Amino acid sequence: MNGTTTAPASPATLLDPAEHWHHRLAWLSTVDHKRIGVLYLLTGLFFFVVGGLEALVLRVQLAVPKNHFLQPDTFNQLFTMHGTTMIFLVVIPVGLGFVNYFLPLQIGARDMAFPRLNAFGFWLIPFGGILLHFSVLAGGAPAVGWFSYAPLSETPYSSTLGVDYWAVALFVLGIGSVATAINIIATVICRRAPGMTMRRLPLFTWINFVNAFMIILALPVLNAGLAMLLIDRQLEGHFFLPFHGGSAVLWQHIFWAFGHPEVYIMVFPAFGIVSEVIPVFSRKPIFGYAFVAASSVAIAVLSMGVWGHHMFTVGMGRAANSFFAISSLLIAIPTGVKVLNWTATMIGGRLRFDVPMLFCIAFLIQFLLAGITGISHAVVPLDWQTKNSYFLVAHFHFVAVGAIVFAFFAAVYFWFPKMSGRMLSERLGKWTFWLMVIGFNMTFIIQHFLGLLGMPRRVFTYPNLPHWGWMNMLSTVGVLFMAAAALFLVWNLAVSFFRGKIAGDNPWNAWTLEWATTSPPPHENFHALPPIRSRRPLWDIANPDRPDPVVGENTSEIESPDKTKTGILTFIVSEAAFFAILLLAYLYFYARPQPGPGPRELDVPRTLVFSLCLFASSFTLWRSEIALGRQRRGSMLGWLVLTITLGGVFLVGQGMEYWKLFQTGVDVSTNLFATSFFTLTGFHGLHVFLGLVALLIFLWLAWRGDFAPGRSSAFEAAGYYWHFVDIVWVFVLLTVYILPLAR
Amino acid sequence: MTTYEFLTTTWRWSFLLLLFCALALVGYFLAFRRRGRLAYLGGALAVFLFALISPVSALADGYLFSAHMVQHILLVLIVPAFLLLSLPRSFSLPRPFTALTHPLIGWMAGVGAMWLWHVPALCNAATTSSAISVIQTTSLLLMGSAFWWQVLAPRDAQRLSPAAGIAYLFTACTACSVLGIILTFAPVSICPVYQQPVDRLGILSSIRGQWGLTSERDQQIGGLLMWVPMCLIYLTAILAQLARWHSGPHPEKSNA
Numbered sequence: 001m002n003g004t005t006t007a008p009a010s011p012a013t014l015l016d017p018a019e020h021w022h023h024r025l026a027w028l029s030t031v032d033h034k035r036i037g038v039l040y041l042l043t044g045l046f047f048f049v050v051g052g053l054e055a056l057v058l059r060v061q062l063a064v065p066k067n068h069f070l071q072p073d074t075f076n077q078l079f080t081m082h083g084t085t086m087i088f089l090v091v092i093p094v095g096l097g098f099v100n101y102f103l104p105l106q107i108g109a110r111d112m113a114f115p116r117l118n119a120f121g122f123w124l125i126p127f128g129g130i131l132l133h134f135s136v137l138a139g140g141a142p143a144v145g146w147f148s149y150a151p152l153s154e155t156p157y158s159s160t161l162g163v164d165y166w167a168v169a170l171f172v173l174g175i176g177s178v179a180t181a182i183n184i185i186a187t188v189i190c191r192r193a194p195g196m197t198m199r200r201l202p203l204f205t206w207i208n209f210v211n212a213f214m215i216i217l218a219l220p221v222l223n224a225g226l227a228m229l230l231i232d233r234q235l236e237g238h239f240f241l242p243f244h245g246g247s248a249v250l251w252q253h254i255f256w257a258f259g260h261p262e263v264y265i266m267v268f269p270a271f272g273i274v275s276e277v278i279p280v281f282s283r284k285p286i287f288g289y290a291f292v293a294a295s296s297v298a299i300a301v302l303s304m305g306v307w308g309h310h311m312f313t314v315g316m317g318r319a320a321n322s323f324f325a326i327s328s329l330l331i332a333i334p335t336g337v338k339v340l341n342w343t344a345t346m347i348g349g350r351l352r353f354d355v356p357m358l359f360c361i362a363f364l365i366q367f368l369l370a371g372i373t374g375i376s377h378a379v380v381p382l383d384w385q386t387k388n389s390y391f392l393v394a395h396f397h398f399v400a401v402g403a404i405v406f407a408f409f410a411a412v413y414f415w416f417p418k419m420s421g422r423m424l425s426e427r428l429g430k431w432t433f434w435l436m437v438i439g440f441n442m443t444f445i446i447q448h449f450l451g452l453l454g455m456p457r458r459v460f461t462y463p464n465l466p467h468w469g470w471m472n473m474l475s476t477v478g479v480l481f482m483a484a485a486a487l488f489l490v491w492n493l494a495v496s497f498f499r500g501k502i503a504g505d506n507p508w509n510a511w512t513l514e515w516a517t518t519s520p521p522p523h524e525n526f527h528a529l530p531p532i533r534s535r536r537p538l539w540d541i542a543n544p545d546r547p548d549p550v551v552g553e554n555t556s557e558i559e560s561p562d563k564t565k566t567g568i569l570t571f572i573v574s575e576a577a578f579f580a581i582l583l584l585a586y587l588y589f590y591a592r593p594q595p596g597p598g599p600r601e602l603d604v605p606r607t608l609v610f611s612l613c614l615f616a617s618s619f620t621l622w623r624s625e626i627a628l629g630r631q632r633r634g635s636m637l638g639w640l641v642l643t644i645t646l647g648g649v650f651l652v653g654q655g656m657e658y659w660k661l662f663q664t665g666v667d668v669s670t671n672l673f674a675t676s677f678f679t680l681t682g683f684h685g686l687h688v689f690l691g692l693v694a695l696l697i698f699l700w701l702a703w704r705g706d707f708a709p710g711r712s713s714a715f716e717a718a719g720y721y722w723h724f725v726d727i728v729w730v731f732v733l734l735t736v737y738i739l740p741l742a743r
Numbered sequence: 744m745t746t747y748e749f750l751t752t753t754w755r756w757s758f759l760l761l762l763f764c765a766l767a768l769v770g771y772f773l774a775f776r777r778r779g780r781l782a783y784l785g786g787a788l789a790v791f792l793f794a795l796i797s798p799v800s801a802l803a804d805g806y807l808f809s810a811h812m813v814q815h816i817l818l819v820l821i822v823p824a825f826l827l828l829s830l831p832r833s834f835s836l837p838r839p840f841t842a843l844t845h846p847l848i849g850w851m852a853g854v855g856a857m858w859l860w861h862v863p864a865l866c867n868a869a870t871t872s873s874a875i876s877v878i879q880t881t882s883l884l885l886m887g888s889a890f891w892w893q894v895l896a897p898r899d900a901q902r903l904s905p906a907a908g909i910a911y912l913f914t915a916c917t918a919c920s921v922l923g924i925i926l927t928f929a930p931v932s933i934c935p936v937y938q939q940p941v942d943r944l945g946i947l948s949s950i951r952g953q954w955g956l957t958s959e960r961d962q963q964i965g966g967l968l969m970w971v972p973m974c975l976i977y978l979t980a981i982l983a984q985l986a987r988w989h990s991g992p993h994p995e996k997s998n999a
């Protein structure tokens with residue numbers, strides 16, 4: 001693997017012979033990261049058209065005052081679907097699509113760490129998309145906005161199934177994102193090529209690696225909230241219903257604890273793209289690699305703690321507002337550092353204005369403006385005036401379109417040659433670019449002023465106030481330009497795919513590993529890898545007389561931990577975030593007791609006994625692992641059976657607790673104690689159950705005697721999960737059963 | 744008492760504390776002579792004194808939970824960090840203490856220092872009894888030192904690898920933020936003594952009136968202090984880890 005030859009240029013084959021007989025299914029059953037990447041991108045493109053058409057219809061309705069093209073409720077459904085689609089079915093999938101395709105290539109890997117999990121993560125996206133849109137047939141799409149504020153989203157106010165489909169769809173999509181993020185983390189940690197140390201990672205890879213951590217921490221938070229919302233709606237729980245003691249503001253906290261990191265989750269892939277494209281077209285290495293890399297970590301950490309700035313107008317109190325304002329201003333610093341780095345990379349470089357670069361330059365300027373209006377939202381008095389106005393709509397579209405979509409366009413033009421083997425047409429590309437720039441700015445710059453004039457967001461029409469008419473018309477006309485740009489893009493993709501100029505391995509003279517293989521890459525990605533000593537291996541080959549300085553130790557040794565364990569540990573982190581939210585929600589309501597049943601209804605001594613069984617099962621499982629290590633099959637089976645029995649006994653104990661409560665007429669809908677108690681313990685019980693199923697599978701495998709020594713790491717990984725479930729129970733036990741005793 | 748009078752007259756100069764600091768200085772000088780890094784020691788002592796004699800301390804003494812929180816953060820996170828930084832590279836822990844340098848112990852000490860002393864009974868006791876207050880201060884300093892040792896120990900070999908260090912700091916930050924969040928949103932008083940302060944200094948009316956700090960808002964600020972600014976301290980440390988990682992070609996350690 002340490003030869004210096006690059007791969008020979010082999011003809012681009014769409015199918016390999018083995019696949020020929022079922023070639024129609026080849027793309028559906030694929031587990032190849034490149035194909036999955038393409039599927040992600042195509043799905044994203046499809047929903048971009050859907051969401052874009054929805055936006056077009058919205059803008060047509062708003063083009064003139066007092067318009068009656070759309071019914072008010074239809075308008076509400078459309079902006080809800082547009083926002084949800086764009087965020088969860090366009091921006092996230094497209095970002096993950098580029099990562100899926102290029103991250104393994106950039107680190108010289110053959111594939112992602114878990115190819116099947118990868119396919120699973122992808123297929124949840126169309127599945128979620130279908131669920132979301134099925135609501136249209138089931139009584140109407142959700143009409144509650146993309147953040148679905150309670151109590152509007154609760155049954156008394158939204159009685160059709162729209163919100164339920166919305167919540168289930170997002171839950172499914174969340175699981176998919178977490179699965180892919182786990183895969184990304186495991187791939188980067190365990191699948192790097194010799195020489196590709198963590199410090200030599202290309203920035204696109206590094207930034208998306210950091211992003212994956214945000215995903216595994218933030219999306220479970222949303223999923224916990226969605227589960228609670230669904231329990232409210234389907235089982236008559238009370239979490240977010242104020243007149244039963246629930247808290248609508250709690251939904252806002254949970255949603256934005258996810259929602260703010262989500263903003264960065266969406267923009268990070270764009271940061272990664274720009275950090276790759278700008279250096280290549282400036283013919284210089286990135287300025288201040290370490291700063292770009294470290295500022296990503298700073299943003300990721302900070303983003304978890306600043307969600308309150310979405311809630312200044314809720315009435316959190318002056319103290320809370322000030323803290324969140326200051327921390328939100330702070331997050332501008334690492335973001336600004338990045339902008340400085342990109343700009344400095346361009347300064348003094350030999351700039352080449354090919355289409356990818358053009359999009360990146362527009363990205364920079366527009367992102368700067370978005371940043372300025374963004375900071376203005378962290379200033380509480382300003383925010384009070386502009387929140388829920390078109391000023392806000394303009395701001396977030398400057399991020400969503402002006403930055404993210406522009407970066408995605410750059411990535412399409414930059415990487416299409418690698419994916420297809422052919423160049424996109426520069427001429428059509430320039431058309432796309434200029435139409436996009438004109439259309440985008442025409443649509444959204446004016447909206448800042450509309451907002452300052454007082455036009456609220458989410459109104460289906462407006463009175464004929466001075467200037468409002470022409471400003472809105474201008475905004476709508478801009479959309480037509482963007483629609484034309486989208487047509488040019490699709491046209492360009494279609495034509496160039498068949499007739500574009502042959503690209504060759506490295507059409508842009510770029511330096512990262514994806515350009516060291518053929519276009520498109522062969523099934524196994526690389527025939528041979530170049531030596532990797534710096535962050536620009538291809539530069540080092542092309543310029544042997546002045547290579548980049550070696551980064552870190554001059555070694556090609558790589559530590560690659562076991563991927564199964566890494567994956568499970570990552571999964572556990574995301575599960576921990578999920579349970580943390582359920583626990584905090586339980587505490588929140590515990591501290592605000594309602595009339596009716598409370599913790600004193602619970603049987604503490606009995607639960608302690610059953611808890612001991614659960615804790616003992618961790619011990620027995622550990623013994624079983626030891627026995628497996630010593631190749632003592634009988635003893636391993638014995639301990640494993642004991643573990644499963646103990647876990648089962650615990651579940652029986654929980655069942656008895658539930659049974660007694662049901663007997664006395666307490667169920668999820670009784671009061672908030674019951675709602676939060678059943679939710680927390682129910683989800684824990686479910687996890688115990690799933691753990692038991694996993695252990696039963698291992699038991700079966702071990703029984704049949706085909707427990708190859710290589711499998712033991714999978715068994716250990718399952719063990720981690722089991723111990724984790726037990727540790728969660730320690731916290732549940734302390735909060736639910738022990739804490740009330742201290743009263 | 745007006746705010747101005749309060750800020751100027753409530754410095755609680757304590758002979759014992761000053762003596763302690765002087766002794767620490769002398770001891771430090773005798774032990775390390777020229778090898779020490781005096782500036783850091785100066786920082787540690789200055790922050791230490793500030794936490795215990797300035798008006799913050801007067802407020803923490805039964806008036807304001809948030810002032811107590813400032814004191815708490817300074818004593819757990821700032822003073823020990825400076826102390827460790829002031830140690831010369833040649834410094835080694837005496838034998839019996841090396842057992843305390845396991846990362847898990849350090850982590851538990853750092854997080855435990857936050858959670859333990861905010862158990863209502865302990866928090867109350869530390870505010871009302873001066874003996875327990877001394878125990879609290881000492882334990883905070885020790886636990887903080889155990890926590891920071893993993894990151895700021897004098898020699899590189901004694902520290903966690905940068906990647907492990909980041910995980911260590913991030914999880915600690917999360918664990919403390921969760922407590923901050925609980926304090927911020929708790930509808931009941933975590934430390935009931937602060938609800939009805941005994942107005943020894945005649946300052947209560949300014950606090951409640953002029954400063955606008957009701958006991959609920961006071962607790963909220965305390966929680967927010969633990970949630971937001973404290974996380975920034977951990978974040979700074981995380982960035983320092985990244986800087987250490989990116990500077991100099993030392994071997995890459997485990998990434999997990």
Ligand code: HEM
Pocket residue numbers: 052055056058059079080082083084086087091144145146147393397400401405443456457458459479482
């Ligand atoms: C491509 C051109 C786009 C146009 C013309 C457009 C237009 C609109 C319009 C007219 C609204 C409704 C505003 C209101 O009535 O308050 C809206 C809302 C929204 N858009 Fe877009 N949009 C575009 C792209 C995007 C993209 C790429 C995203 C990606 C995140 C996005 C995210 C949202 C969100 C989150 C909302 C708020 C929905 C809500 O109020 O619940 N948009 N957009």
Ligand SMILES: [Cu+2]
Pocket residue numbers: 259260261263306307309310
């Ligand atoms: Cu935000």
